[in-house]
Amino acid sequence: MAATRDGYGQALLEMAGDEKVVVLEADLGKSTKSVLFRKEHPERTISCGIGEQNMMLIGAGLASSGYKPFASTFAIFTERAFEQVRNGIARPNLAVHICGSHGGTHTGTDGSSAQSIEDLAIYRTLPNMTVMHPSDYLSALSLTKQCLGLSGPSYMRTARNKTIKLYSDETEITIGKANILRQGGAVAIIACGVLVGESLDAAEALATEGIEAMVVDMHTLKPLDNDAINQAVGSCGCLVTAEDHSVIGGLGGAVAEYICANQPVPLEMVGVKDRFGESAQSDEMLEMMGLTSKHIVAAARRAILRKGNN
Amino acid sequence: MAEDSSISELEAIASRCRGEILRMTHRASAGHPGGSLSETDILVALYTTKIRVDPANPKWPDRDRFILSKGHASPGMYAILEEQGFISKEDLESYRVMGGTCQGHVDMKWTPGVDFSAGSLGMGLSYGIGCALAARFDGSERNAYVMLGDGEIQEGSVWEAAMAAAHHELGNLKVFVDCNRIQNDDFVEKQMRMFDIAAKWKSFGWAVREIDGHNMQEILDALDWFDGVGNMPAVIVANTVKGKGVSFMENNPAFHGAAPNDEQLGQGLAELGLIQ
Numbered sequence: 001m002a003a004t005r006d007g008y009g010q011a012l013l014e015m016a017g018d019e020k021v022v023v024l025e026a027d028l029g030k031s032t033k034s035v036l037f038r039k040e041h042p043e044r045t046i047s048c049g050i051g052e053q054n055m056m057l058i059g060a061g062l063a064s065s066g067y068k069p070f071a072s073t074f075a076i077f078t079e080r081a082f083e084q085v086r087n088g089i090a091r092p093n094l095a096v097h098i099c100g101s102h103g104g105t106h107t108g109t110d111g112s113s114a115q116s117i118e119d120l121a122i123y124r125t126l127p128n129m130t131v132m133h134p135s136d137y138l139s140a141l142s143l144t145k146q147c148l149g150l151s152g153p154s155y156m157r158t159a160r161n162k163t164i165k166l167y168s169d170e171t172e173i174t175i176g177k178a179n180i181l182r183q184g185g186a187v188a189i190i191a192c193g194v195l196v197g198e199s200l201d202a203a204e205a206l207a208t209e210g211i212e213a214m215v216v217d218m219h220t221l222k223p224l225d226n227d228a229i230n231q232a233v234g235s236c237g238c239l240v241t242a243e244d245h246s247v248i249g250g251l252g253g254a255v256a257e258y259i260c261a262n263q264p265v266p267l268e269m270v271g272v273k274d275r276f277g278e279s280a281q282s283d284e285m286l287e288m289m290g291l292t293s294k295h296i297v298a299a300a301r302r303a304i305l306r307k308g309n310n
Numbered sequence: 311m312a313e314d315s316s317i318s319e320l321e322a323i324a325s326r327c328r329g330e331i332l333r334m335t336h337r338a339s340a341g342h343p344g345g346s347l348s349e350t351d352i353l354v355a356l357y358t359t360k361i362r363v364d365p366a367n368p369k370w371p372d373r374d375r376f377i378l379s380k381g382h383a384s385p386g387m388y389a390i391l392e393e394q395g396f397i398s399k400e401d402l403e404s405y406r407v408m409g410g411t412c413q414g415h416v417d418m419k420w421t422p423g424v425d426f427s428a429g430s431l432g433m434g435l436s437y438g439i440g441c442a443l444a445a446r447f448d449g450s451e452r453n454a455y456v457m458l459g460d461g462e463i464q465e466g467s468v469w470e471a472a473m474a475a476a477h478h479e480l481g482n483l484k485v486f487v488d489c490n491r492i493q494n495d496d497f498v499e500k501q502m503r504m505f506d507i508a509a510k511w512k513s514f515g516w517a518v519r520e521i522d523g524h525n526m527q528e529i530l531d532a533l534d535w536f537d538g539v540g541n542m543p544a545v546i547v548a549n550t551v552k553g554k555g556v557s558f559m560e561n562n563p564a565f566h567g568a569a570p571n572d573e574q575l576g577q578g579l580a581e582l583g584l585i586q
Contacts, residue, residue: 022447046443049477051470054436058474061440061454064418064425066371067447069440083430084467088437092418092427 002165004158004193005101007140009033012070015145016041022062024048024071026055032072032101032158052077056084059096068095068148075100075116075157082122089153090126097147103133103157104244105272105289106194111279116157117272120192121249123155124222130154130175131222133243133251135196138167139179139219146175157193159244161282164197166217176220178228184212187300187307188232191242192218192251195270198286199242201293206300213300224254226262233259238266238303242296244286247271266306268299317526324354324526327389328555329584330402334385335569338406341414344565346386348490348523348550349457353390355529361455365395368422374452375441380459380488381415381428382567388412388421396423432465434458435485439475442483453536456485461493464502469514475543476515484536485545487511488523490552492563508547516545523548555582 013036015021023045029035038045048055052073059069078085078100089096105115123131130150134140140158147154166181173179181196182203191199196217203213214236216228232239239259241252252269259265272289286292327350335341357363362374378387388405391397397411401421404410413420415429426437434456441454458468475483487507491498498504511518517539521528532546552566553559556578559570570578579585 022443044447046478048474049470051467051474053432053467054439054470054474057433057436057467057471058440058443061437061442062444063440064437065375065441065444065448067440067444084433084436087427087430088433 001162002137003160003162004134004137004140005033005160007134007137008072008099008101008144008156008158009036011141011144012037013040015148018068018148020066020068022046022067022069024055024059024069026050026052026073026077028073031074032099034072052081053084056081056096056098057088060088060092060094063094063096070097070099072099072101074114075103075119076114079116079119079122086126090128093128093152095150096153098153098155099158100155101158102160104159104193105277105285106244106282107160108282108285109279112276115277117246118249119157120221120245120251121253124249124254128152129222130220132156132175132220133192134158134219135193135217136163136166138165138169138171139173142173143175143219159194163194166196173219176223176225178225179217179219180214180228181217182213182215184214185235186211186213187238187240187303188214188216188236189240189242189296189300190216190218190229190232190251190255192221194244195242195291198291198293199296202296202300205293205297211300211304218251221251221254224258226258229255229258233263233265238307240268240270240296240299240303242270242291244291245271247273266303268303270296270299320354320358320526323358323393324350325555325582325584327354327386327393328582329579330389330392331385332556332570332575332578334388334402334405336575337403339569340406341385341569342382342567343385343569344492344552344559345380345383345459345488345490347554347556347559348552349383349386349488350389350554351524351526352486352488352529352548353386355526355533356455357390357394359530360533362452363423365423368396372450372452375425375438375454377426377434377438377454377456378416378428379434379456380431380462384412384414384416387416387424391421391423397421431462432467435468435471438483439471439478439480442480443478445482451482453482453484456483458485458487460487460489460491460504460507461498461501463487463504472511472514472516479541480543481539481541483543485543487545487547488550489548490550492552492561492566494566496563511545511547515542517542518545518547520547520549523550524554557581
């Protein structure tokens with residue numbers, strides 16, 4: 001078990017050999033795990049105090065001067081600086097890499113003010129932006145390091161709490177290319193973040209009933225891996241999306257936009273149903289919001305049923 | 311003390327720039343002449359005597375940066391960039407025209423010599439901090455100059471940046487506040503009183519100097535003063551007149567964001583001594 005935020009922090013450390021890598025913090029480095037970089041490289045770590053708007057644009061100025069800034073805070077607080085990101089980073093296409101940690105209701109007992117359920121949606125709307133939400137430690141580590149190869153900005157959501165490791169060092173993880181974790185022909189579950197693990201559990205449960213589900217880790221929401229969706233649609237004929245994020249505009253929205261315009265099939269969305277959370281433990285939050293493997297199983301059954309009715 | 315002849319030369323350049331500001335906004339029937347006219351003398355002094363940039367190589371990595379944070383005052387910047395040879399007279403004619411080099415608000419993706427894509431107020435100072443930090447990391451002595459407006463500094467994020475610049479001891483960050491006392495809807499005094507602007511910057515840990523932003527000698531002296539403040543960021547609080555140089559635009563909130571008509575263009579150019 002490890003948290004995706006730990007993968008982010010480790011990636012920063014592993015990128016430190018590139019002297020153009022600089023790290024920006026807004027008084028949450030201990031939480032986002034950029035502290036790992038700060039301890040080793042304080043001279044390249046910039047404290048912005050509790051000032052996210054300023055931090056984003058300092059990143060833009062650094063990027064315009066040839067540096068590779070990685071700025072992190074809680075996902076929810078990146079949203080405070082949305083217009084700075086829109087006008088100061090995405091519009092001039094400056095390669096600032098933003099990490100929003102503690103995303104989703106899984107964040108838990110801090111309550112609804114800290115539980116970003118809209119970050120993926122808003123960043124997905126920005127031209128030039130790459131948007132990622134890795135599912136485990138190693139994929140977070142790998143995707144963060146790949147940001148060095150991007151010519152434009154990126155947003156990555158990481159999670160506060162530990163989840164199971166889904167990948168090994170040998171797994172190829174690439175920005176913009178989904179990982180198919182399980183093959184199946186009855187229904188395809190396309191998930192991101194902490195709900196990838198829940199989706200694998202759901203597939204296990206479905207398998208005991210003889211229902212074989214494909215499970216896709218769509219760690220990159222933008223650019224969306226259309227080929228993987230085509231494969232899922234072709235193999236299964238119906239889809240479930242699963243995310244710890246609003247059903248409006250996130251992974252479910254992205255997949256719906258694509259299939260509606262290309263090859264419509266039944267789609268059931270597991271996600272936060274247009275409501276705010278509250279203080280509770282992570283597992284309690286997933287239960288309250290209808291995001292557990294049990295809910296994914298039910299969604300899969302509905303999708304399969306609708307496919308039969310078509 | 312500059313020679314009288316060089317002062318009058320700078321003043322002549324400033325008049326030509328003001329004429330272009332009127333022509334650009336007149337041609338586009340849109341734009342922001344008032345805040346362009348108020349910043350012009352500072353821009354002329356900075357570009358002709360101080361800033362290290364190269365019109366032949368606008369992306370020279372070790373150039374000083376100039377960040378027009380009050381990016382709507384773009385005609386003022388385009389005028390001096392044309393004087394300096396970064397862009398052409400034809401480019402000035404493209405102001406606010408589809409596909410044109412000169413976008414409505416200054417944009418680094420469109421115009422040689424523009425280092426920042428502005429348009430939303432309160433963003434340039436933070437960006438300037440990034441540029442100043444990059445210079446420090448590079449071991450370079452290059453500077454980041456930032457132009458703010460007195461209405462603009464009502465944006466709270468400006469003060470996040472003011473704190474951070476002092477905290478990080480950015481002596482290579484050099485800022486102007488163009489205090490022309492008028493913002494979009496009305497006088498600053500009516501919209502949001504700013505009280506003592508110089509005292510605010512001082513209390514944030516900045517070196518501060520107040521000048522008459524239309525007195526060329528005072529501007530030149532202040533530009534030299536910038537270079538001696540050491541390891542603290544410095545700000546010139548420039549008292550200016552919105553619409554400076556064109557009688558019917560001076561201190562007139564209507565010309566924050568309105569273009570001159572045919573008759574007003576003629577009158578303005580005549581007042582500037584550019585036509586008979």
